[in-house]
Amino acid sequence: MPTDQNSLLLQRIPILNGVFAAIVYLTTIAPTISHTDSGELAAVAYTGGISHPTGYPLFTILGWLWSRIEVVAPALQLNFLCLL
Numbered sequence: 001m002p003t004d005q006n007s008l009l010l011q012r013i014p015i016l017n018g019v020f021a022a023i024v025y026l027t028t029i030a031p032t033i034s035h036t037d038s039g040e041l042a043a044v045a046y047t048g049g050i051s052h053p054t055g056y057p058l059f060t061i062l063g064w065l066w067s068r069i070e071v072v073a074p075a076l077q078l079n080f081l082c083l084l
Contacts, residue, residue, distance in 0.1 A: 025083050031076050046074045 033039040044051040045063025066081045067074050 022083060029076070029079050029083070031073070031079075033075050042075050042078050045078055 030038075033042055040051055041056060041059065042063075043049070045060050046067045048060070048064045051060065063078050063081055067077055069077075071077060072080075
C-alpha cells in the first residue's frame with residue numbers, strides 16, 4: 001500500500017510546485033513597467049505593434065487579446081498573463 005501513496009504524492013508534486021511558484025510570483029509581481037524590455041513589450045502587446053527582433057509574436061498576439069479584457073492597469077494585467 002505505501003507504493004500507491006508514494007505514487008499519488010509523486011503525481012501531485014508538479015501541481016504543488018506550480019501553486020508555490022504562482023504564490024511567489026503573485027507576491028512579487030510588478031504593478032507597473034520594470035526594467036529592460038518590459039516597457040517596450042508591454043506597449044507593443046497593448047497596441048498590437050511590432051517590437052525589436054525577435055519580437056515575441058506569440059506574446060504580442062496573446063497580450064493584445066488579454067489586454068482587451070480591461071480589469072486592472074494594462075501593465076499589471078500583462079504581468080498576470082506572464083503568470084499563466
